[in-house]
Amino acid sequence: MKDTSKTDTCPTSHTPGQCPLDTVLRLLMGPWTTYVLWLLQTEGPLRFGQLKARMGRISSKVLTDRLRHLEAAQLITRTYAPTIPPAVTYAMAARGAELKDVLDGINQLAVRWQSEDEARALSQAAE
């Protein structure tokens, strides 16, 4: 859990301590987080090891941490099968799907801005 009591950045809510927007942004910001969501959304439910394998150099510790936070925010679901060895499957939850739309919105902006910047850099280099 992150401690937001020291640095409250709340834009919209005047109740000190937690702004909803900030809570969500903080959740998404760490490295790997959006990548987890993207994988679960495009490939469907995945097990811990499958996620880890697709993410290359991520450590178990950090991946666990990201999954726990996403699960606590109800963006993904965690299904534990107490077999030996155990099998744990993660999948997008309803809120994750809702978030996808707005993330796509940001992504479209980001991609467009980047291409605009590249185009401008090229035209300047041509002078």
Next chain:
Amino acid sequence: MKDTSKTDTCPTSHTPGQCPLDTVLRLLMGPWTTYVLWLLQTEGPLRFGQLKARMGRISSKVLTDRLRHLEAAQLITRTYAPTIPPAVTYAMAARGAELKDVLDGINQLAVRWQSEDEARALSQAAE
């Protein structure tokens, strides 16, 4: 092989920092960043000292850093008047206004989720 905006949350690159969406999210993650944008959006152009005063306990160093990054991303503009003492004014730029809409989208989700959680907590407490 061009349209990545349809389903992808992270288009081409898997490494954190290369993906456009990740770049934007990392810029916003703050602390304080969304608060700066919110202030400039709701109160109009503000000078450095005015921003700092409204943000309470932020240090000049961090505020400067945030403003530089937002300026580099062309989300805000910086206007320097070489008077004595100097006067520097920050204002929303075109891209900042574009971003505002999607941020509002996230904020609406976040607020709704929070109220849903609170309602559920209350109904459980009533049992």
Next chain:
DNA sequence: ACCCTTAGTTACCATAAAGTGCTTACTTCA
């Protein structure tokens, strides 16, 4: 008897980021 598997946990370390305080430049006002 030992090693393999999965999905983590724990301890420890290195680095990055945030916070604090001091300094600058120049003019006006007391």
Next chain:
DNA sequence: TGAAGTAAGCACTTTATGGTAACTAAGGGT
């Protein structure tokens, strides 16, 4: 004379975070 005021810059300290590696559970295979 010198204090006040603005927008930082710089050096230093402290906290947060990510990464690495070792270790666990419990049974099945060899």
